[in-house]
Amino acid sequence: MTFLDGFNAFALLYFVLLNGSQLLTAGFSIAALRRHASRSRLLHVLDDYVARGGAPAITLLVPAHNEEPTCVEAVKSLLTLEYGDYEILVINDGSTDDTLGELARAFDLVPANRFPLATLPTARVRATLRSARHPRLWVLDKENGGKADALNAGLNHCRTPLFCAMDADCVLERDALKRIVRPFIENDTTVAAGGLVRIANGCVFKGGVLTDVRMPDRWLARFQVLEYLRAFLTGRMGWDAMSALLIISGAFGLFRRSVVIEAGGFARDTVGEDMELIVRLHRFCREKKRPYRITFVPDPVAWTECPERLSGLARQRDRWQRGLVDSLLRHIRMLGNPGYGAPGLIAFPYYFFLEMLGPVVELFGYVAFVAALIGGRVSAAYVAAFALLAFGFGMALSIAAVSLEEQSFHRFRRTRDYMHLFVLAFLENFGYRQLVTYWRLHGLLTSLFRVKGWGAMKRLGVLHRPAKIAAGLTLLSLFLAGAPARGAYWQFSNSYERQSYGPPRIAWYTTTWVMERKVRRGSLTVEGLRYRRFGRTDRGGAAEGYLALWPKAYANARFQAVVKAEVVPRVEGHGEIFQSFGKQWEASFRYRHMDFRLDDVDIYAVSLAKYAGRWYARTRFSWIPQTTGAGYAREIALRRYGARTDDFFELTLSRSSSNAVNTVAVGVTGDQTTSLAARAQKFWNPRFGTALIYLVEDEIGLPPRRGLSGTLFWRWGTAEHVVPLTTKESAPSPD
């Protein structure tokens, strides 16, 4: 067994443990929800008590930082909650916009005295104000200190036995407080209770009140709807049933004031203050040997907006992972410690090994799996079985959450919304989960290296995003080194291209460094790129691979990313599948995506190629859908091979029609472009080769472009790394 085999076995075991645990909590969740539904019919006993003002008073702590556009509406909705005795304490945490002004004007705020009853350290409180029109509304104005600091300031001024920590952009349902207070009435050892947080994107609110629940329009938000349902309904309910709940959402949680103050309030030096508090409460109560309960209630609902852009979602997931890591490492003594009961013995190990370290195993698992695939270490049957298992787990959990939602709450009134969720449960396995895993890995690494923010990452020098990708894929290359294969080799190449544009002669330069590993079943390249255009320089990296799929079929995929791209796409990728058929014919389908600074471009292409002796001909047709109208491109390539497959001469003629992609500009331009490229490549000996490319491009309305590039190749590896071409063999496909 090689290292690769061992790692794959470990990854499989991890995968089974993770998903098995999640299925187990889902099972507990199902039972708990049924019990809850049954008990809910009894809770009129408590409704009367709450309605007559007998229930404990609650203070809503609402930290607000730069919430000028939404703060007034948010507070208005809080003023309409159905609960006897509560007050609202908005903490203006050093906003630089006019949050305080908006609140003051909308609610007639006047200075009022409110003596702090606790002394948790916080940034300076500048003023306390009260609404002249709504006596239950208070505003604390303080210097900026972050969310935890703001909550602690609110806690210092809290006068009620319970407080509710929430986000300023959350909308609570009218009966949310009535429902979330129930655990405190049923059991007076309850110290914290979390409510259900759902995605507000796409829903209809009128006057701060939810009137219609709908799925969001954007796919990214839709994936998060499913994620939240899964996390809360099959996750937290299950952990609560095991009395091992380690997380209560910072967007909506009810706490017992005295215990939280005694435990030290919210930690100000972490981004995961919500989880850290819960873990600390477990530890505090158990170390003090006090009976306590931390629970989750699925009834009371808070609605929150989720990020709809990749960048926002990335930041959020990165932050969540950092919060998780920090919370766990601070309280590491709880790990597997029977003194901390179910939280220490069950929940903590799960979060530590499977959630915290999970992204490392997952991402390297993907890499190792691909390596094993390329290296011929796994079979198609294994691939299919693993894919079925992986998708089965993911879909079962997600659809279980959806069915729990339907059975217990039935919030989505439209059948098509449920259908959307079922489809999402399948689709999220193709990219979304992997993206989230990547962001979580980033959060883990930043937390372990103790740096904050993306900017600080640059100072480390090794963690530029493209460089990370390149580093990861270099590791893959090392895996591939363990794969014995005839015809395998390593190759390094360096190319330099100069293009001139005009008149006037504006020069562009492109430099590329490529490391390739070629094995029997395919190849993998890792590239470093540098583009110099218009006095600006873009640097980036790319990875590309070829992989044999089934007989006479193979795939090609490429991913390229450029840091702070100004002249080339920020992110670019393509995938292409080739299938041979008949007598040396080959067809392919390609999808290419380019993400420019100002625009995105998708290109769909089909091609047909024919091999005949040493000749190879291909025609490709591309379609580029755009909002301004579709563009088209046609390309014909003709190649003549020499004595070896690496020696050839190729001519390529292409023509693209209106609204076609100008690959050197920052988006899509119009009119027609005709280009002709000639390429000559030769290996002078088994280890050294050169290539030369001459390009001419003519675009209507723009100056003509000429380009010349030269490439040097160095190869090493097994002795038989170059396959000589005989007249009886077909030429391999062009790369």
Place this chain on the structure above:
Amino acid sequence: MGLSLPAAPPDRLLWCMAGAGLGLFLLACGFAVYAVLAGARSFQKSRSERAIQETWTRAILRVLSGEEGPPVLLRLVGKNQASAFSHFLLQFARRLRGPERRVLTTLAAPFLGAVAERLPDPDPEKRARAVYTLGLLAPVRFNEPIRAALDDPSSSVAVTAAFVLLTHRSADDARTVLQRLDRFGTWDTGLLSFLLGQVGAGIAGDLRQILEDRGRGLRARQIAAQSLVRLQDPLAGDCAARVLSNENDPEILSAVLAILKNLGRPEHLESIRAACAAPSFFVRAAALTALGRVGGPGEEAFLRDFFDTPNVWVASHAADALKRIGALTFLRAVASSPHPRAVLARQILEST
């Protein structure tokens, strides 16, 4: 091109993986089908339930107003609708008293046998629901089993039984509940005292007895104390003062001080002042509040010492007490000075 995948060896792991994956996939499909069917079923059910409820509502309003007799409504209840009809009647039973409640009892009578069959159910939630339904709709007929439910192993069932017994405000039923105050587990004492407070002064003597009985559990005595406050029992003050003099437990002390805050008299001041020196800060705070309500201007010097105490909770209660005894001059002087508690003084002076 010679690029082909190696053949898969027959392998137990492989078959397990494939089987598990297929099983999970089928499970996912099953969940999906269940969700769709459940959604459709609940939509149908809620639509038909709404229709039935509208019909029953129109009929029950005519019955309750005396326009029609109960048979008019009973004719509209199908054979399989016993449970739904009982549930329907509950929403009225929670709100109605007197003759209307008796009408509801008449309407429910034919259907409660099926409900009573759930009393010995192994599921505590079902037992609790049965107790709730029977207790609200037929408290006299099922009084014995409801009283027996007070001894149910599940505290949820016991609290539900206490709730339904106490809603009828019968002192006799309330005494049954009082005997079992220690049974209600960790339920909020405020809830139980709220329920007991609805019963009325008829149980005040029993509550005082529980409060003074050191053999009763802590929670029972706390509930008794809180209930006496809700009842505004005039004799509770003396009882509380006696307990205050003999007790050390901070929870009991703060509970009786809450009584004295509301029902204390000047003869209790000595005991209250002694409690101001208790080790627990919340007992001191409660004592200061009580002193502020019961005492007079003569307490100002005593209270001023607590105004400057390091514990802000105690200081805030002392400030409140100073305001109540009329020490406004002192508070105004502090409010306009650089005293560390100036904000507190201003807050107290502003509050109503």
